[in-house]
Amino acid sequence: MPQSGIIDERMKTVLAKHFLKIARAILLSGQRPLIRAGSFILIVTLTLLTQVGGVVLWLVLSCLQMGWGSWRSSWQSATLIVGGTYLIVTIWAVPAIAPVFGRVPLVCWGQQSGYAPASRLYCLMNRHYVTPETKTVLEQVADSMTGVGPVIYLDAGFPFFDGFPLLPHLSHRDGRKLDLALIYRNLEDNKQVSPAWPLGYWAFAPVDVRDRACPDGGGVLRWSLDWLQRSFEGLELDRVATSGLVMSALNPPNVRRVLIAPDLKRDLGLTDNRLRFAGCNAARHDDHIHLEVR
């Protein structure tokens, strides 16, 4: 065989060997079945919760399996590598790439803005991405609430792709939906409280009421969490501030509608026909309001 033919054959052998190694690493096929199944469940869970977490975990596990680390000897070091990579990707890479998909991050860490996340966890989970128009609406709402306190946002959207739902909110899939926390008062010292607790959801108002809109319980994504309501017994809805928030949310002309529970709408004395009921198959909207922007 001529010299060049021998080299070609060797190249093909080397490439085939590497291709096989990479494919095995991508499929995590070197792992024991239980660990492999656990890894895939974790990848799917992280994708559903954070959109990019599953990809980060998959890439790191594949790289480690290819020998770029020693995860077999220490699960602690593998966890540190995955966690560190996720933080780097979330803090630096995702905000830089999101504009390509028409998304921008809401302010998370700055003290200067008139709005803030209920918890930094929303930002660390990449659930604070919206279209630039939606961000402008939030800024306008925050401006009109100056003097009342920062407007607190909850779930917004993921950074990449239209149509990728932000569970458990099936409609938060295009960067044009945004949830805002209600405003409460502490019964002991009358101080304003928003959100009711770091997650912001499930403090139903008026506090400790049943799901009056859907007494039969509604769909699977409609959670009442009765056991949690005792934690909010020291709070009452600040009706003046909350109705001010809802009116401010309706002010920007490109707000298409605001979802709110019918009882809460009546309780606040609001009548605007862009205030709508989400229906019994959606989450309750007497613990937050939901904005939709054109």
Ligand SMILES: [Zn+2]
């Ligand atoms: Zn929503």
